[in-house]
Amino acid sequence: MKKKVLLYGISLGVLTLILKFIEYKIFVKDHLMDIYMGAIALMFTVVGIWAGLKLTRKKETIVVKEVAVLVDRDNFVLNENLLKQLSISKREYEVLELIANGMSNQEIADKLFVSLNTIKTHSSRLFEKLEVSRRTQAVEKAKSLGLIP
Amino acid sequence: MKKKVLLYGISLGVLTLILKFIEYKIFVKDHLMDIYMGAIALMFTVVGIWAGLKLTRKKETIVVKEVAVLVDRDNFVLNENLLKQLSISKREYEVLELIANGMSNQEIADKLFVSLNTIKTHSSRLFEKLEVSRRTQAVEKAKSLGLIP
DNA sequence: AATAAAATCATACTTTAGTATGACAGAAAA
DNA sequence: TTTTCTGTCATACTAAAGTATGATTTTATT
Numbered sequence A, B: 001m002k003k004k005v006l007l008y009g010i011s012l013g014v015l016t017l018i019l020k021f022i023e024y025k026i027f028v029k030d031h032l033m034d035i036y037m038g039a040i041a042l043m044f045t046v047v048g049i050w051a052g053l054k055l056t057r058k059k060e061t062i063v064v065k066e067v068a069v070l071v072d073r074d075n076f077v078l079n080e081n082l083l084k085q086l087s088i089s090k091r092e093y094e095v096l097e098l099i100a101n102g103m104s105n106q107e108i109a110d111k112l113f114v115s116l117n118t119i120k121t122h123s124s125r126l127f128e129k130l131e132v133s134r135r136t137q138a139v140e141k142a143k144s145l146g147l148i149p
Numbered sequence C: 001a002a003t004a005a006a007a008t009c010a011t012a013c014t015t016t017a018g019t020a021t022g023a024c025a026g027a028a029a030a
Numbered sequence D: 001t002t003t004t005c006t007g008t009c010a011t012a013c014t015a016a017a018g019t020a021t022g023a024t025t026t027t028a029t030t
Helices: A002-026 A030-073 A082-084 A090-100 A105-112 A116-130 A136-145 B002-026 B030-069 B080-085 B088-102 B107-113 B117-131 B135-145
Strands: none
Touching: A002 B080, A030 B030, A090 A105, A090 A116, A090 A136, A105 B117, A105 B135, A116 A136, A136 B088, A136 B135, B030 B080, B088 B107, B088 B117, B088 B135
16 A cells, blocks of 8 residues: 555656656747646546556455355245255255255264264255255255255 | 536536636746646646546445345455465366366366366365365355355 | 476275165154 | 154165375476
8 A cells, every 4th residue: 555655656756757847848838838737637637546546446346245245145045835846854954954064974963963874865865856966966956946045 | 427427527627717717817927837737736636536436436336236136156256365375276276166066076077188086186185275174165165265156 | 497386197095975775663644 | 544754774885085195297486
C-alpha cells in the first residue's frame, strides 16, 4: 500500500515536470491555453482514476470471496421427497452425511456404535440407490441432487 | 452506468466553466500561474479518484448481490496464493479436481494419459500437503479452503 | 551449466472400500 | 397374523486406495 502511494507521488512529480517543460516551450501563444488546460485535466483525471482503481481493486475480491463462502452452505434445505423416491432410509442417509464429511467406514461405525460390516452394507445399498460405485461419486451425486449441502 | 457517465461529463463541464471564470479574473498576474496549475491538477485528480471509486464501488455491490442470489458453485475464483503457500503443483491440483469429481485413480490416470502409479504418488503427496489421509477428506478440506468450488 | 523442483513410473506392501451372500430380530404395513 | 422393510452383523472375497522407496526424465531457476 505504501508503495502505491509513493509510486503515485513520483508519477505526480514526473508529470509536473513534463508540464513545466511544455509550459515554457509553447505557452508564449495564449490561444493554446485551452488545449493545455484540457490536457492537464484529462491527464490528472486519468491518473486519479488509475489511482482509485489501484487502491480499491484488492478489497473487492476479498469481499466477493467471503460472501461466496458464506452463502450456500448455511441456507440448505433437503428434498425429503427425493429421499423417499430413491427409498433411501434414515440410517443410509446418516451414513451418506458422514461419508460426505470425509469419514472412513471405521470412523462412521465408531460414531454410530455399530460394526464396520454394518456400515459397509449401508453404504453399499446407498451406492446402489444412487447408482454409483464409490463413496466420492456418491457425495458428488448427492450434492448435485440436493440431498446434502 | 450511463447515468454516471453523464453526471461525470456534466461535472467536467461545470468545473471547466469555473476554471474559465477563475482564469479571466485572476490570470492577469502571471505569477499565479503555478498555483492555478496546481489547483487544476489537484482538482482533477480528486475528480478522477472520485470517478474511479464510483465506477468500481458499484461493481462490487453488483457482484456481491449476484453471488448472493446465484449459488456459489458458478462464480468461483481460486486462491492461487494458497496453492503456492501449500506448494501444491499444477498436476497435483488437476488430480485434486478430478478426485473431487468422484473419479477413481484409474479413471484419472486414463484421462491424463499417465500410469495408475503416477496418480497414486500425486494424490499421496497432495494428501500430505493438505494434511489428510483419504481422498474424501481431501475434497472436504480443499472446499473449505476455497481451493475448489 | 548446474542445481532444484516437477512429473513420471515401478515394485512391494498395508489398509480401506466395496460386493456377495446369508442370517436374525424388531417395527411397520398388509 | 403374515409379510415386508429396516437395521444389524458375519464371513469371505475382490478391488481400489494409500504408503514407502527409489529411480529417471523434464522443466524451471539460479
